[in-house]
Amino acid sequence: MFMPLPVPERYNRHSMLEYRTIVPPYAPSFFDELTALGTEVFGQFDPTELVWRLTHMPDPSVQVASDQGLVGFKLGYASGRDRYHSWLGGVRQESRRRGIAVQLMNLQHEWLRSRGYTSVGTATLPENVAMIALNMRFGFRVIGSQCQADRPRVLLSKNLAERD
Numbered sequence: 001m002f003m004p005l006p007v008p009e010r011y012n013r014h015s016m017l018e019y020r021t022i023v024p025p026y027a028p029s030f031f032d033e034l035t036a037l038g039t040e041v042f043g044q045f046d047p048t049e050l051v052w053r054l055t056h057m058p059d060p061s062v063q064v065a066s067d068q069g070l071v072g073f074k075l076g077y078a079s080g081r082d083r084y085h086s087w088l089g090g091v092r093q094e095s096r097r098r099g100i101a102v103q104l105m106n107l108q109h110e111w112l113r114s115r116g117y118t119s120v121g122t123a124t125l126p127e128n129v130a131m132i133a134l135n136m137r138f139g140f141r142v143i144g145s146q147c148q149a150d151r152p153r154v155l156l157s158k159n160l161a162e163r164d
C-alpha cells in the first residue's frame, strides 16, 4: 500500500489529493484527461505520441494526483527487463511547490520496486532546473547527455535499491 511521504506544513493545502497508479487498459476518456493536463502544463502537447507510448511500450504506468480532476501526472514504461524509463510528468501551474511531484515520484518508485525493477532512468532539458532539482533530490545521478530532435538532454538514472 502506498504511504505518502511526510511533507512540510506548507504542502497541507493539498493533503486531500488522491494519488493512484493507473495501468492498462486505458480508457479514451483517460487519454483525453491526460491530454488536457499535458496541454495546460506544456503549452503545446501532441496526444499521438502519448497514446502510442501508453499503448505500445511495455508495462506502462501513469501515476496521477487528482481532486475533482487531474492535478499532476507522471508516466513511464519498461526499457529493459528490470529497468524503467520515466518519460513525462507535470503538475498544474497553480498547484506547484506543494510536494505533488514528490508524492508522484514516491508512488512511481514504490510501484516499480513492487514489480521487480532495479533502476529507473529519465531525460530532461538542461534548463529544466525544477525537474533536475527534483530528480537529484530523489537520488538520481547524471549519467550522460544525448541530442534528441537537435536539443541536448541530460540523462539521469537512479538505483531503486536506494530508498528515497
Ligand SMILES: CC(C)(COP(=O)(O)OP(=O)(O)OC[C@H]1O[C@@H](n2cnc3c(N)ncnc32)[C@H](O)[C@@H]1OP(=O)(O)O)[C@@H](O)C(=O)NCCC(=O)NCCS
Pocket (backbone or CB within 6 Å): 041, 087, 088, 089, 090, 091, 092, 095, 096, 097, 098, 099, 100, 101, 102, 103, 124, 128, 129, 130, 131, 133, 134, 137
Ligand atoms: C517539475 C515539476 C513537475 C515539479 O512539480 P511540483 O509539484 O511543483 O514539485 P514539488 O513541489 O514536489 O517540488 C519538489 C522539489 O523539487 C524541486 N523544485 C520544484 N520546482 C522547482 C523550481 N521551480 N525550481 C527549483 N527547484 C524546484 C525542489 O527541490 C522542491 O522541493 P522544495 O519545494 O521543498 O524546495 C513542475 O514544475 C512542472 O510540472 N514543470 C513543468 C513540466 C515539466 O517540465 N516536466 C518535466 C519534463 S518531463
